[in-house]
Amino acid sequence: MVTHDKVKVAVVGASGYSGIEAVRILASHPFVELSVLTSEHYAGREVADVYRHMAGVDLPPFEELRPDLVQDRAEVVLSCLPETVGTAHTAELIKAGLKVVDLSADFRFKDAAQFRATYGIEHPAPQLLAEAVYGLSEFHRHELREARLVATPGCFPTGALLALLPLIRRDLIEPSSIIIDAKSGTTGARRAASIEQLFAEVNENFRAYKVGNHRHVPEMEQEISAALGRDIALLFVPHLLPITRGLLSSIFMRPRSGTTESDVHAAFEASFAKSRFVRILKPGELPELRNVRATNFCELAFILDRRSETLLVITAIDNLGKGASGQAIQNMNLMLGYDEAAGLLAAAPVP
Incomplete structure:
Protein backbone atom coordinates (compact mmCIF):
# COMPACT_ATOMS: atom_id res chain seq x y z
CA MET A 1 0.00 0.00 0.00
CA ALA A 132 15.67 -12.86 3.93
CA VAL A 133 15.37 -11.30 0.46
CA TYR A 134 18.63 -10.64 -1.37
CA GLY A 135 18.36 -6.93 -2.03
CA LEU A 136 19.73 -6.51 -5.53
CA SER A 137 16.85 -4.16 -6.23
CA GLU A 138 16.69 -4.46 -10.03
CA PHE A 139 16.24 -8.24 -9.90
CA HIS A 140 14.10 -8.75 -6.78
CA ARG A 141 11.48 -5.99 -6.85
CA HIS A 142 8.52 -8.32 -6.35
CA GLU A 143 10.04 -10.11 -3.35
CA LEU A 144 11.20 -6.83 -1.82
CA ARG A 145 7.66 -5.45 -1.79
CA GLU A 146 6.63 -8.34 0.46
CA ALA A 147 9.77 -8.56 2.60
CA ARG A 148 10.26 -7.89 6.26
CA LEU A 149 14.01 -8.67 6.18
CA VAL A 150 16.33 -7.61 3.35
CA ALA A 151 20.00 -8.49 2.93
CA THR A 152 21.61 -5.65 1.00
CA PRO A 153 24.32 -7.04 -1.33
CA GLY A 154 27.99 -6.24 -0.92
CA CYS A 155 29.50 -3.53 -3.12
CA PHE A 156 31.64 -5.86 -5.25
CA PRO A 157 28.74 -8.27 -5.93
CA THR A 158 26.47 -5.37 -6.88
CA GLY A 159 28.91 -4.07 -9.50
CA ALA A 160 29.47 -7.54 -10.92
CA LEU A 161 25.93 -8.96 -10.81
CA LEU A 162 24.38 -5.98 -12.58
CA ALA A 163 26.75 -6.79 -15.45
CA LEU A 164 26.40 -10.57 -15.42
CA LEU A 165 22.82 -11.55 -14.60
CA PRO A 166 21.24 -10.10 -17.76
CA LEU A 167 23.70 -12.06 -19.91
CA ILE A 168 23.35 -15.29 -17.97
CA ARG A 169 19.57 -15.15 -18.07
CA ARG A 170 19.70 -15.00 -21.89
CA ASP A 171 22.47 -17.61 -22.12
CA LEU A 172 24.77 -15.25 -24.06
CA ILE A 173 28.07 -16.17 -22.37
CA GLU A 174 30.17 -19.12 -21.26
CA PRO A 175 29.82 -18.88 -17.45
CA SER A 176 33.04 -20.79 -16.78
CA SER A 177 35.01 -18.05 -18.55
CA ILE A 178 34.02 -15.19 -16.20
CA ILE A 179 36.86 -13.13 -14.72
CA ILE A 180 35.96 -10.19 -12.47
CA ASP A 181 38.56 -7.43 -12.04
CA ALA A 182 37.29 -4.81 -9.58
CA LYS A 183 38.79 -1.69 -8.01
CA SER A 184 37.38 0.04 -4.95
CA GLY A 185 38.06 3.12 -2.86
CA THR A 186 39.18 2.92 0.75
CA THR A 187 35.70 3.35 2.26
CA GLY A 188 35.02 -0.21 1.09
CA ALA A 189 36.65 -1.16 4.38
CA ARG A 190 35.20 -0.34 7.78
CA ARG A 191 35.81 2.92 9.62
CA ALA A 192 38.41 1.41 11.93
CA ALA A 193 42.13 1.71 12.47
CA SER A 194 44.12 -0.49 10.09
CA ILE A 195 47.71 -0.34 8.88
CA GLU A 196 46.64 -1.25 5.34
CA GLN A 197 44.34 1.77 5.28
CA LEU A 198 46.86 4.36 6.45
CA PHE A 199 47.42 7.29 4.07
CA ALA A 200 51.08 6.40 3.56
CA GLU A 201 50.11 2.83 2.63
CA VAL A 202 47.36 3.81 0.17
CA ASN A 203 48.51 7.09 -1.34
CA GLU A 204 50.44 6.78 -4.64
CA ASN A 205 49.89 3.04 -4.47
CA PHE A 206 47.66 0.47 -6.16
CA ARG A 207 47.41 -3.16 -5.15
CA ALA A 208 45.39 -6.31 -5.42
CA TYR A 209 44.32 -8.01 -2.19
CA LYS A 210 42.58 -11.15 -0.93
CA VAL A 211 42.83 -12.81 -4.33
CA GLY A 212 41.19 -16.22 -4.12
CA ASN A 213 39.74 -15.74 -0.64
CA HIS A 214 37.67 -12.56 -0.67
CA ARG A 215 34.46 -12.91 1.37
CA HIS A 216 32.30 -11.59 -1.48
CA VAL A 217 33.16 -14.47 -3.82
CA PRO A 218 30.71 -17.00 -2.29
CA GLU A 219 28.00 -14.33 -2.42
CA MET A 220 28.53 -13.76 -6.14
CA GLU A 221 28.75 -17.50 -6.78
CA GLN A 222 25.48 -18.07 -4.92
CA GLU A 223 23.56 -15.57 -7.05
CA ILE A 224 25.08 -16.61 -10.37
CA SER A 225 24.63 -20.30 -9.57
CA ALA A 226 20.97 -19.65 -8.77
CA ALA A 227 20.51 -17.95 -12.14
CA LEU A 228 22.30 -20.80 -13.93
CA GLY A 229 20.66 -23.62 -12.06
CA ARG A 230 24.04 -25.17 -11.25
CA ASP A 231 27.11 -24.38 -9.18
CA ILE A 232 29.88 -22.21 -10.59
CA ALA A 233 33.32 -21.06 -9.41
CA LEU A 234 34.49 -17.52 -10.18
CA LEU A 235 37.87 -15.83 -10.44
CA PHE A 236 37.63 -12.49 -8.64
CA VAL A 237 40.51 -10.04 -8.27
CA PRO A 238 39.80 -7.01 -6.03
CA HIS A 239 42.10 -3.97 -5.97
CA LEU A 240 42.41 -1.00 -3.62
CA LEU A 241 42.34 2.40 -5.29
CA PRO A 242 43.95 5.44 -3.61
CA ILE A 243 40.60 7.26 -3.54
CA THR A 244 37.91 7.66 -0.91
CA ARG A 245 34.89 6.19 -2.66
CA GLY A 246 33.91 4.52 -5.92
CA LEU A 247 34.04 1.03 -7.45
CA LEU A 248 34.90 0.21 -11.07
CA SER A 249 34.43 -3.39 -12.23
CA SER A 250 35.77 -4.85 -15.48
CA ILE A 251 34.22 -8.25 -16.19
CA PHE A 252 35.71 -10.43 -18.93
CA MET A 253 33.94 -13.45 -20.42
CA ARG A 254 33.64 -15.58 -23.52
CA PRO A 255 30.46 -14.99 -25.56
CA ARG A 256 28.45 -17.94 -26.82
CA SER A 257 28.93 -18.71 -30.49
CA GLY A 258 26.73 -16.39 -32.49
CA THR A 259 26.25 -13.77 -29.76
CA THR A 260 26.06 -10.29 -31.31
CA GLU A 261 26.32 -6.76 -29.98
CA SER A 262 22.59 -6.42 -30.57
CA ASP A 263 21.98 -9.49 -28.40
CA VAL A 264 24.03 -8.05 -25.55
CA HIS A 265 22.40 -4.64 -25.78
CA ALA A 266 18.94 -6.21 -25.87
CA ALA A 267 19.73 -8.23 -22.73
CA PHE A 268 20.67 -5.11 -20.80
CA GLU A 269 17.73 -3.13 -22.15
CA ALA A 270 15.31 -5.88 -21.17
CA SER A 271 16.75 -6.13 -17.65
CA PHE A 272 17.00 -2.40 -16.96
CA ALA A 273 14.20 -0.83 -19.01
CA LYS A 274 12.32 -0.01 -15.79
CA SER A 275 15.40 0.79 -13.74
CA ARG A 276 15.91 4.36 -12.64
CA PHE A 277 19.47 3.77 -11.53
CA VAL A 278 21.24 1.79 -14.26
CA ARG A 279 22.57 3.89 -17.15
CA ILE A 280 23.42 1.89 -20.25
CA LEU A 281 25.96 4.07 -22.01
CA LYS A 282 26.10 4.83 -25.71
CA PRO A 283 28.70 3.07 -27.91
CA GLY A 284 32.08 4.72 -27.41
CA GLU A 285 31.25 5.89 -23.86
CA LEU A 286 32.83 4.21 -20.83
CA PRO A 287 31.86 4.38 -17.14
CA GLU A 288 33.63 6.85 -14.86
CA LEU A 289 33.56 6.96 -11.07
CA ARG A 290 33.00 10.70 -10.87
CA ASN A 291 29.65 10.33 -12.67
CA VAL A 292 28.24 8.12 -9.91
CA ARG A 293 30.02 9.58 -6.88
CA ALA A 294 27.70 9.98 -3.86
CA THR A 295 24.74 8.59 -5.84
CA ASN A 296 22.75 5.38 -6.24
CA PHE A 297 23.45 5.20 -9.97
CA CYS A 298 25.33 2.56 -11.93
CA GLU A 299 26.98 3.29 -15.27
CA LEU A 300 27.31 0.28 -17.57
CA ALA A 301 29.02 -0.25 -20.92
CA PHE A 302 30.18 -3.24 -22.93
CA ILE A 303 32.63 -4.05 -25.71
CA LEU A 304 32.38 -7.22 -27.80
CA ASP A 305 35.91 -7.74 -29.08
CA ARG A 306 35.80 -10.11 -32.04
CA ARG A 307 39.57 -10.27 -32.41
CA SER A 308 40.00 -11.95 -29.01
CA GLU A 309 36.44 -13.36 -28.84
CA THR A 310 35.97 -11.62 -25.49
CA LEU A 311 33.01 -9.73 -24.09
CA LEU A 312 33.99 -6.99 -21.66
CA VAL A 313 31.39 -5.33 -19.44
CA ILE A 314 32.37 -2.35 -17.26
CA THR A 315 30.30 -0.99 -14.40
CA ALA A 316 30.87 1.99 -12.13
CA ILE A 317 29.07 2.50 -8.83
CA ASP A 318 29.69 4.36 -5.60
CA ASN A 319 30.60 1.71 -3.04
CA LEU A 320 28.71 3.64 -0.33
CA GLY A 321 25.79 4.47 -2.66
CA LYS A 322 24.57 1.71 -4.96
CA GLY A 323 27.09 -0.55 -3.21
CA ALA A 324 25.66 0.00 0.27
CA SER A 325 23.45 2.73 1.76
CA GLY A 326 21.83 3.96 -1.45
CA GLN A 327 20.74 0.48 -2.45
CA ALA A 328 19.56 -0.20 1.10
CA ILE A 329 17.28 2.84 0.89
CA GLN A 330 16.09 1.80 -2.58
CA ASN A 331 15.17 -1.55 -1.00
CA MET A 332 13.45 0.22 1.90
CA ASN A 333 11.40 2.27 -0.54
CA LEU A 334 10.23 -0.90 -2.27
CA MET A 335 9.39 -2.58 1.05
CA LEU A 336 7.22 0.38 2.05
CA GLY A 337 5.45 0.80 -1.28
CA TYR A 338 7.12 4.11 -2.14
CA ASP A 339 8.62 5.11 -5.46
CA GLU A 340 11.92 3.21 -5.32
CA ALA A 341 13.79 6.39 -6.29
CA ALA A 342 12.42 8.47 -3.39
CA GLY A 343 15.25 10.47 -1.83
CA LEU A 344 17.84 9.03 -4.23
CA LEU A 345 17.79 11.14 -7.39
CA ALA A 346 20.44 13.74 -6.52
CA ALA A 347 23.05 14.12 -9.27
CA ALA A 348 26.73 13.38 -8.67
CA PRO A 349 28.80 16.37 -7.44
CA VAL A 350 30.95 16.90 -10.56
CA PRO A 351 33.65 18.15 -10.75
Whole structure:
Protein backbone atom coordinates (compact mmCIF):
# COMPACT_ATOMS: atom_id res chain seq x y z
CA MET A 1 0.00 0.00 0.00
CA VAL A 2 1.42 3.39 -0.99
CA THR A 3 1.34 6.04 1.72
CA HIS A 4 3.10 9.36 2.03
CA ASP A 5 2.87 9.51 5.82
CA LYS A 6 6.37 9.77 7.23
CA VAL A 7 7.70 6.45 8.47
CA LYS A 8 9.95 6.37 11.52
CA VAL A 9 13.34 4.92 10.62
CA ALA A 10 16.21 3.93 12.88
CA VAL A 11 19.80 3.62 11.67
CA VAL A 12 21.82 1.34 13.94
CA GLY A 13 25.57 1.60 13.59
CA ALA A 14 24.98 5.12 12.29
CA SER A 15 28.50 6.46 12.81
CA GLY A 16 30.31 4.10 10.39
CA TYR A 17 30.83 4.92 6.73
CA SER A 18 27.66 3.25 5.47
CA GLY A 19 25.73 4.40 8.53
CA ILE A 20 26.45 8.10 8.20
CA GLU A 21 25.88 7.88 4.44
CA ALA A 22 22.43 6.43 5.15
CA VAL A 23 21.78 9.26 7.61
CA ARG A 24 22.84 11.85 5.02
CA ILE A 25 20.47 10.45 2.40
CA LEU A 26 17.55 9.83 4.74
CA ALA A 27 17.79 13.32 6.26
CA SER A 28 16.26 14.69 3.04
CA HIS A 29 14.00 11.74 2.21
CA PRO A 30 10.46 13.03 1.65
CA PHE A 31 8.71 10.19 3.48
CA VAL A 32 11.09 9.44 6.36
CA GLU A 33 11.58 10.69 9.90
CA LEU A 34 14.90 9.67 11.41
CA SER A 35 13.86 8.66 14.91
CA VAL A 36 16.84 6.70 16.31
CA LEU A 37 20.58 6.78 15.52
CA THR A 38 22.83 4.41 17.44
CA SER A 39 26.59 4.37 17.87
CA GLU A 40 28.56 2.47 20.47
CA HIS A 41 31.52 4.84 20.09
CA TYR A 42 29.64 8.14 20.18
CA ALA A 43 26.56 7.46 22.34
CA GLY A 44 25.33 10.67 23.95
CA ARG A 45 26.90 12.98 21.38
CA GLU A 46 25.21 15.09 18.73
CA VAL A 47 25.79 13.90 15.16
CA ALA A 48 27.23 17.27 14.11
CA ASP A 49 29.84 17.04 16.89
CA VAL A 50 31.23 13.93 15.21
CA TYR A 51 30.40 14.71 11.58
CA ARG A 52 30.49 18.47 11.10
CA HIS A 53 29.14 18.21 7.54
CA MET A 54 25.77 17.32 9.13
CA ALA A 55 25.62 20.59 11.10
CA GLY A 56 22.31 22.38 10.64
CA VAL A 57 20.42 19.16 9.92
CA ASP A 58 17.77 18.30 12.51
CA LEU A 59 18.82 14.87 13.78
CA PRO A 60 18.46 12.89 17.01
CA PRO A 61 21.72 12.36 18.93
CA PHE A 62 23.71 9.15 18.82
CA GLU A 63 22.73 6.67 21.52
CA GLU A 64 23.56 3.14 22.52
CA LEU A 65 21.74 0.30 20.83
CA ARG A 66 18.88 -1.11 22.86
CA PRO A 67 16.43 -3.13 20.76
CA ASP A 68 13.58 -2.51 23.21
CA LEU A 69 13.91 1.26 22.73
CA VAL A 70 14.23 0.95 18.97
CA GLN A 71 11.03 -1.12 18.88
CA ASP A 72 9.12 1.67 20.61
CA ARG A 73 10.40 4.48 18.38
CA ALA A 74 10.85 3.05 14.87
CA GLU A 75 8.97 1.08 12.25
CA VAL A 76 11.91 0.33 9.95
CA VAL A 77 15.56 -0.28 10.82
CA LEU A 78 18.63 0.08 8.62
CA SER A 79 21.29 -2.05 10.28
CA CYS A 80 24.79 -0.85 9.42
CA LEU A 81 26.57 -2.98 11.99
CA PRO A 82 29.45 -5.33 11.09
CA GLU A 83 28.91 -9.04 10.44
CA THR A 84 27.47 -10.96 13.43
CA VAL A 85 27.42 -7.85 15.65
CA GLY A 86 23.80 -6.99 14.93
CA THR A 87 22.39 -10.42 14.10
CA ALA A 88 20.74 -11.07 17.46
CA HIS A 89 19.36 -7.52 17.52
CA THR A 90 17.89 -8.02 14.05
CA ALA A 91 16.19 -11.23 15.11
CA GLU A 92 14.67 -9.45 18.10
CA LEU A 93 13.45 -6.53 15.97
CA ILE A 94 11.91 -8.83 13.36
CA LYS A 95 10.12 -10.74 16.11
CA ALA A 96 8.73 -7.44 17.41
CA GLY A 97 7.23 -6.69 13.99
CA LEU A 98 9.72 -4.19 12.58
CA LYS A 99 11.08 -4.30 9.04
CA VAL A 100 14.87 -4.53 8.78
CA VAL A 101 17.24 -3.74 5.92
CA ASP A 102 20.60 -5.23 6.84
CA LEU A 103 23.82 -3.94 5.22
CA SER A 104 26.13 -6.62 6.60
CA ALA A 105 26.60 -10.11 5.17
CA ASP A 106 24.61 -11.71 7.98
CA PHE A 107 21.60 -12.65 5.85
CA ARG A 108 22.97 -12.77 2.29
CA PHE A 109 23.62 -16.52 2.31
CA LYS A 110 20.74 -18.96 2.09
CA ASP A 111 22.89 -21.72 3.57
CA ALA A 112 24.13 -21.50 7.16
CA ALA A 113 26.99 -23.85 6.25
CA GLN A 114 28.20 -21.37 3.63
CA PHE A 115 28.13 -18.60 6.23
CA ARG A 116 30.18 -20.78 8.58
CA ALA A 117 32.68 -21.59 5.83
CA THR A 118 33.06 -17.91 4.90
CA TYR A 119 33.14 -16.30 8.34
CA GLY A 120 34.38 -19.15 10.52
CA ILE A 121 31.49 -19.11 13.01
CA GLU A 122 28.02 -20.55 13.34
CA HIS A 123 25.25 -18.25 12.15
CA PRO A 124 23.60 -16.56 15.17
CA ALA A 125 20.07 -16.60 13.65
CA PRO A 126 19.87 -19.34 10.99
CA GLN A 127 16.06 -19.43 11.20
CA LEU A 128 15.92 -16.10 9.33
CA LEU A 129 18.11 -17.05 6.35
CA ALA A 130 15.33 -18.63 4.31
CA GLU A 131 13.07 -15.60 4.43
CA ALA A 132 15.67 -12.86 3.93
CA VAL A 133 15.37 -11.30 0.46
CA TYR A 134 18.63 -10.64 -1.37
CA GLY A 135 18.36 -6.93 -2.03
CA LEU A 136 19.73 -6.51 -5.53
CA SER A 137 16.85 -4.16 -6.23
CA GLU A 138 16.69 -4.46 -10.03
CA PHE A 139 16.24 -8.24 -9.90
CA HIS A 140 14.10 -8.75 -6.78
CA ARG A 141 11.48 -5.99 -6.85
CA HIS A 142 8.52 -8.32 -6.35
CA GLU A 143 10.04 -10.11 -3.35
CA LEU A 144 11.20 -6.83 -1.82
CA ARG A 145 7.66 -5.45 -1.79
CA GLU A 146 6.63 -8.34 0.46
CA ALA A 147 9.77 -8.56 2.60
CA ARG A 148 10.26 -7.89 6.26
CA LEU A 149 14.01 -8.67 6.18
CA VAL A 150 16.33 -7.61 3.35
CA ALA A 151 20.00 -8.49 2.93
CA THR A 152 21.61 -5.65 1.00
CA PRO A 153 24.32 -7.04 -1.33
CA GLY A 154 27.99 -6.24 -0.92
CA CYS A 155 29.50 -3.53 -3.12
CA PHE A 156 31.64 -5.86 -5.25
CA PRO A 157 28.74 -8.27 -5.93
CA THR A 158 26.47 -5.37 -6.88
CA GLY A 159 28.91 -4.07 -9.50
CA ALA A 160 29.47 -7.54 -10.92
CA LEU A 161 25.93 -8.96 -10.81
CA LEU A 162 24.38 -5.98 -12.58
CA ALA A 163 26.75 -6.79 -15.45
CA LEU A 164 26.40 -10.57 -15.42
CA LEU A 165 22.82 -11.55 -14.60
CA PRO A 166 21.24 -10.10 -17.76
CA LEU A 167 23.70 -12.06 -19.91
CA ILE A 168 23.35 -15.29 -17.97
CA ARG A 169 19.57 -15.15 -18.07
CA ARG A 170 19.70 -15.00 -21.89
CA ASP A 171 22.47 -17.61 -22.12
CA LEU A 172 24.77 -15.25 -24.06
CA ILE A 173 28.07 -16.17 -22.37
CA GLU A 174 30.17 -19.12 -21.26
CA PRO A 175 29.82 -18.88 -17.45
CA SER A 176 33.04 -20.79 -16.78
CA SER A 177 35.01 -18.05 -18.55
CA ILE A 178 34.02 -15.19 -16.20
CA ILE A 179 36.86 -13.13 -14.72
CA ILE A 180 35.96 -10.19 -12.47
CA ASP A 181 38.56 -7.43 -12.04
CA ALA A 182 37.29 -4.81 -9.58
CA LYS A 183 38.79 -1.69 -8.01
CA SER A 184 37.38 0.04 -4.95
CA GLY A 185 38.06 3.12 -2.86
CA THR A 186 39.18 2.92 0.75
CA THR A 187 35.70 3.35 2.26
CA GLY A 188 35.02 -0.21 1.09
CA ALA A 189 36.65 -1.16 4.38
CA ARG A 190 35.20 -0.34 7.78
CA ARG A 191 35.81 2.92 9.62
CA ALA A 192 38.41 1.41 11.93
CA ALA A 193 42.13 1.71 12.47
CA SER A 194 44.12 -0.49 10.09
CA ILE A 195 47.71 -0.34 8.88
CA GLU A 196 46.64 -1.25 5.34
CA GLN A 197 44.34 1.77 5.28
CA LEU A 198 46.86 4.36 6.45
CA PHE A 199 47.42 7.29 4.07
CA ALA A 200 51.08 6.40 3.56
CA GLU A 201 50.11 2.83 2.63
CA VAL A 202 47.36 3.81 0.17
CA ASN A 203 48.51 7.09 -1.34
CA GLU A 204 50.44 6.78 -4.64
CA ASN A 205 49.89 3.04 -4.47
CA PHE A 206 47.66 0.47 -6.16
CA ARG A 207 47.41 -3.16 -5.15
CA ALA A 208 45.39 -6.31 -5.42
CA TYR A 209 44.32 -8.01 -2.19
CA LYS A 210 42.58 -11.15 -0.93
CA VAL A 211 42.83 -12.81 -4.33
CA GLY A 212 41.19 -16.22 -4.12
CA ASN A 213 39.74 -15.74 -0.64
CA HIS A 214 37.67 -12.56 -0.67
CA ARG A 215 34.46 -12.91 1.37
CA HIS A 216 32.30 -11.59 -1.48
CA VAL A 217 33.16 -14.47 -3.82
CA PRO A 218 30.71 -17.00 -2.29
CA GLU A 219 28.00 -14.33 -2.42
CA MET A 220 28.53 -13.76 -6.14
CA GLU A 221 28.75 -17.50 -6.78
CA GLN A 222 25.48 -18.07 -4.92
CA GLU A 223 23.56 -15.57 -7.05
CA ILE A 224 25.08 -16.61 -10.37
CA SER A 225 24.63 -20.30 -9.57
CA ALA A 226 20.97 -19.65 -8.77
CA ALA A 227 20.51 -17.95 -12.14
CA LEU A 228 22.30 -20.80 -13.93
CA GLY A 229 20.66 -23.62 -12.06
CA ARG A 230 24.04 -25.17 -11.25
CA ASP A 231 27.11 -24.38 -9.18
CA ILE A 232 29.88 -22.21 -10.59
CA ALA A 233 33.32 -21.06 -9.41
CA LEU A 234 34.49 -17.52 -10.18
CA LEU A 235 37.87 -15.83 -10.44
CA PHE A 236 37.63 -12.49 -8.64
CA VAL A 237 40.51 -10.04 -8.27
CA PRO A 238 39.80 -7.01 -6.03
CA HIS A 239 42.10 -3.97 -5.97
CA LEU A 240 42.41 -1.00 -3.62
CA LEU A 241 42.34 2.40 -5.29
CA PRO A 242 43.95 5.44 -3.61
CA ILE A 243 40.60 7.26 -3.54
CA THR A 244 37.91 7.66 -0.91
CA ARG A 245 34.89 6.19 -2.66
CA GLY A 246 33.91 4.52 -5.92
CA LEU A 247 34.04 1.03 -7.45
CA LEU A 248 34.90 0.21 -11.07
CA SER A 249 34.43 -3.39 -12.23
CA SER A 250 35.77 -4.85 -15.48
CA ILE A 251 34.22 -8.25 -16.19
CA PHE A 252 35.71 -10.43 -18.93
CA MET A 253 33.94 -13.45 -20.42
CA ARG A 254 33.64 -15.58 -23.52
CA PRO A 255 30.46 -14.99 -25.56
CA ARG A 256 28.45 -17.94 -26.82
CA SER A 257 28.93 -18.71 -30.49
CA GLY A 258 26.73 -16.39 -32.49
CA THR A 259 26.25 -13.77 -29.76
CA THR A 260 26.06 -10.29 -31.31
CA GLU A 261 26.32 -6.76 -29.98
CA SER A 262 22.59 -6.42 -30.57
CA ASP A 263 21.98 -9.49 -28.40
CA VAL A 264 24.03 -8.05 -25.55
CA HIS A 265 22.40 -4.64 -25.78
CA ALA A 266 18.94 -6.21 -25.87
CA ALA A 267 19.73 -8.23 -22.73
CA PHE A 268 20.67 -5.11 -20.80
CA GLU A 269 17.73 -3.13 -22.15
CA ALA A 270 15.31 -5.88 -21.17
CA SER A 271 16.75 -6.13 -17.65
CA PHE A 272 17.00 -2.40 -16.96
CA ALA A 273 14.20 -0.83 -19.01
CA LYS A 274 12.32 -0.01 -15.79
CA SER A 275 15.40 0.79 -13.74
CA ARG A 276 15.91 4.36 -12.64
CA PHE A 277 19.47 3.77 -11.53
CA VAL A 278 21.24 1.79 -14.26
CA ARG A 279 22.57 3.89 -17.15
CA ILE A 280 23.42 1.89 -20.25
CA LEU A 281 25.96 4.07 -22.01
CA LYS A 282 26.10 4.83 -25.71
CA PRO A 283 28.70 3.07 -27.91
CA GLY A 284 32.08 4.72 -27.41
CA GLU A 285 31.25 5.89 -23.86
CA LEU A 286 32.83 4.21 -20.83
CA PRO A 287 31.86 4.38 -17.14
CA GLU A 288 33.63 6.85 -14.86
CA LEU A 289 33.56 6.96 -11.07
CA ARG A 290 33.00 10.70 -10.87
CA ASN A 291 29.65 10.33 -12.67
CA VAL A 292 28.24 8.12 -9.91
CA ARG A 293 30.02 9.58 -6.88
CA ALA A 294 27.70 9.98 -3.86
CA THR A 295 24.74 8.59 -5.84
CA ASN A 296 22.75 5.38 -6.24
CA PHE A 297 23.45 5.20 -9.97
CA CYS A 298 25.33 2.56 -11.93
CA GLU A 299 26.98 3.29 -15.27
CA LEU A 300 27.31 0.28 -17.57
CA ALA A 301 29.02 -0.25 -20.92
CA PHE A 302 30.18 -3.24 -22.93
CA ILE A 303 32.63 -4.05 -25.71
CA LEU A 304 32.38 -7.22 -27.80
CA ASP A 305 35.91 -7.74 -29.08
CA ARG A 306 35.80 -10.11 -32.04
CA ARG A 307 39.57 -10.27 -32.41
CA SER A 308 40.00 -11.95 -29.01
CA GLU A 309 36.44 -13.36 -28.84
CA THR A 310 35.97 -11.62 -25.49
CA LEU A 311 33.01 -9.73 -24.09
CA LEU A 312 33.99 -6.99 -21.66
CA VAL A 313 31.39 -5.33 -19.44
CA ILE A 314 32.37 -2.35 -17.26
CA THR A 315 30.30 -0.99 -14.40
CA ALA A 316 30.87 1.99 -12.13
CA ILE A 317 29.07 2.50 -8.83
CA ASP A 318 29.69 4.36 -5.60
CA ASN A 319 30.60 1.71 -3.04
CA LEU A 320 28.71 3.64 -0.33
CA GLY A 321 25.79 4.47 -2.66
CA LYS A 322 24.57 1.71 -4.96
CA GLY A 323 27.09 -0.55 -3.21
CA ALA A 324 25.66 0.00 0.27
CA SER A 325 23.45 2.73 1.76
CA GLY A 326 21.83 3.96 -1.45
CA GLN A 327 20.74 0.48 -2.45
CA ALA A 328 19.56 -0.20 1.10
CA ILE A 329 17.28 2.84 0.89
CA GLN A 330 16.09 1.80 -2.58
CA ASN A 331 15.17 -1.55 -1.00
CA MET A 332 13.45 0.22 1.90
CA ASN A 333 11.40 2.27 -0.54
CA LEU A 334 10.23 -0.90 -2.27
CA MET A 335 9.39 -2.58 1.05
CA LEU A 336 7.22 0.38 2.05
CA GLY A 337 5.45 0.80 -1.28
CA TYR A 338 7.12 4.11 -2.14
CA ASP A 339 8.62 5.11 -5.46
CA GLU A 340 11.92 3.21 -5.32
CA ALA A 341 13.79 6.39 -6.29
CA ALA A 342 12.42 8.47 -3.39
CA GLY A 343 15.25 10.47 -1.83
CA LEU A 344 17.84 9.03 -4.23
CA LEU A 345 17.79 11.14 -7.39
CA ALA A 346 20.44 13.74 -6.52
CA ALA A 347 23.05 14.12 -9.27
CA ALA A 348 26.73 13.38 -8.67
CA PRO A 349 28.80 16.37 -7.44
CA VAL A 350 30.95 16.90 -10.56
CA PRO A 351 33.65 18.15 -10.75
